[in-house]
Amino acid sequence: MELGLSGLASGFDWRTMVDQLVDLDRIPQRRLLREQAELFDKNSTYQSLQTELGVLKGRVEYLSEGDLFDSRKVNVGNETLVEAKIDPGATLGSHSITVSQLATASNLRGTSSIGSSLSSTSDVSALTLSSAPFRNAITDGTITVDGKRVDVTASQSLQDVFDAISTATSGAVTGTYNPSTDAIQLSSTSEIVLGSANDTSNFLQEAQLFNNGTGTVSSSKALGKIQTSASLSASIFTTAVSDGGAGAGEFKINGISIAFDASTDSLENVIDRINQSQSGVLASYDAVSDRVILTNQSTGDLGVSVEDVTGNFLAATGLDAGTLSRGQNLQFTINGGETLTSYSNTADSNVTGVSGLSLTALQTGTTTVTVESDREAIEKGINDFVSQFNKVQSFIDKHTATSTNSLGSVTAGVLNGESEVESIASQLRSIVTGEISGLNASMNHLNEIGISSSGYDNNIDVSDSSLLSESLINNLDQVKSIFQNASSGVGVQMMAFLDQQIGDEGALPDKVTRLTEQSTDIDDQMARMESLVAMRKQSLIDGFVAMELAQQKINQQMSFLSAKFSGQPAQ
Structure with a gap:
């Protein structure tokens, strides 16, 4: 038999009675819980007030310490x-x-045609188009000379092209190459007409051959150019590039040293190195003119200084004798x-x-x-301050007020009776409605720039926006002083007051801390009370269990006696 079950031996539901007695013992705890709930509400409301005052402080700081009035x-x-x-x-x-x-920026333009000629001799029978140092690779296709189609392939020699032109024109047009001028010349006894809209090879363009209305058409400029991706020593410069023989070439641009190795560095490498340096110039290669150009990164009439230190890079690229175009x-x-x-x-x-x-x-x-x-920005700053000021006052009014319903029941706000809160409201109002000492008597109150109080509550209002705008136009410095005067400005006073209320050691943080401590104390108190209730409950249970055991024993004895007297065996 489970004697912990209420009344099995005695028939008395003592478990219910124990629960009722324990419930009575917990009445003080319930009172503490209600008190703690009130503390929670009050603490939460104080924290919300602290938040609203923090926002107000930000608006005041914007008016009193920032550059708003200088915007x-x-x-x-x-x-x-x-x-x-x-x-x-x-x-x-x-x-x-x-x-x-x-x-504009200055630039130093190196001499043009720094690459060597297509060929050192007029015999170009072994000079294939693919190996010739034209500015761009010759493409396979057709060209037109005096209305005749001529096939061109990169595998042909330059002499092959001359022969093909002569064959196509029945010997009327002949071609030659002049190594001293690095130019191709087409000759005829009559006017030569080059090209057509459907030519597919770029030979005429790369050979710089353009119609001139005569029977002699020569390349308009030298044809050879350097190979920018090949090593400097293999780039076919007219003047071979030297690094002094040890791979430690050096030159200076605007006093900044640039190193190079003629056997491993290409012109592209050196240009990148210049552009990444602190020389203050950007280097580039002009493929049309076959020249290197240095352009100042800064605008203005400024020079570009260059100096070969080891080797002859600047001389080979024509920069040492270049032309400075002043910015x-x-x-x-x-x-x-x-x-x-x-x-x-x-x-x-x-x-x-x-x-x-x-x-x-x-x-x-x-x-x-x-x-x-920027009057609009200043007016917005002032209006934002007024709006948040009123929000704080409305918050305080709401939580300190009392109300009566139709049955006459009175309800008080969470902060009703909290004198320090009501003091915050009144002191804030006093700051914004008081006189600012040290200012001109004609402008030492907020109401003189259109901001006033109704007198019925703690709120303020921009009651005359026209007056505020006019004051900002005609008396900006005085308006600034109303908020920023070092000793008595509205903003300065309010910042000091708000620091007292919500600063690190302010009244509200201290209040929140004390309320939190009170709530914690209640937790501790209820824990101790619950421990006593649990002990009392266990004591009651132990007593009733002992009663059940005694009742069980009595029941067994009664059963035995009854059996003896009736002659029946005991159960």
Whole structure:
């Protein structure tokens, strides 16, 4: 028999009675739970208030410590001519900008045709088109000479092409190569007409042969060019490239050393090395003119200095005897004043002479640039502050108020009776409605710039937006002082007050900490009480179990006696 089951021996449901007694013992715990729930609500509401005050502090900080009142906006009459940028506090005004000259970059152009000629002799019977150092590879196809089709393949020699032209024209047009000028010449007793719309080979283009209305057509420029991907020593320069014989060639551009190895580095390698250096130039190869060009990365009338140190790279590429095309400086005037000059097309305030104004010239011409206070941004900052101020006041009103329903039942807000909260509301209102000392008497209250209180609650309102706008136009410095005056400005006062309330050691964080500690204490108290309840419950159960055991024993004895008296065996 399981005596832990209530009443099996006694017939008395003592388990229910134990539960009821234990429930009575837990009444103090339930009171503590209700108290803890109230603490949770209060703590949560205090934290929410702290959050709202934090947002308000951010809005106040924007007004009192930032560059809001120095914010500017700039308008450019013709944005295709000039771009303008401004810093906070830039000098206000409208300016006529005339750009007379844009800045360009200087470049050093090496001599042209630095590659050797197609052939050193006029005999080109062994010079195949595929091996000849034309600027671009000759493509297979057809060309047209005096209306006759001529087949061209890269495997032909240059003499084969001359012979094919002669054959196609029945000997009327002959071709020769002049090694001294590195040019092909086609000759005829009558005007030569080259090409057709359906030619498929690029031979005439690569040979630089173009109609001129005569019977003699010669290449318009030297034909040979260097091989930019081959090693410098194998690139067929007119002047062979040397690195001094030890693979440690060196030259300088604008004082920056560039190393090269003639046997392993190609022109492409060296150009990449120049472009990745700190020399301040960009190198490129002009395949049409067969020359190397150095262009300054910075605009302006600036030189490019070059010097061979070991080897002759600069001499071989014609850069040491190159032509410097000087760049131009930016030249412009402001309001018809003296001509201002800048290496760059962007001129900062040190060049423009207008504090906080930078200009970037895009084209020559005249336009206007107007710098004005960004009143819209300032008004938005003020309106955002007013909105959050009222949100804080409404939050406090809601949680400190009492209400009565139709039955007369009164409900109090979570923070009702919390004097420190009501003090926050009143002190905030006092700051925004009070006089700002040290300012002109005509503008030392917020209501003098259109911000006022109704007097019926703690809220404020931009009651006269026109007055606010007018104040920002005509008295910006005074409006700034209302918020930023070092000793009594609204923003300065409110920042100090909010630091006292929500700073690291502020009143609200301290309050939240204390409420949290109270809640924790209740947890500890309820745990101790529950331990006592559990002990009492177990004691009751033990007592009733003992009673059941005693009752069981009595029942067994009664059964035995009854059996004796009745002559029946005991069960």
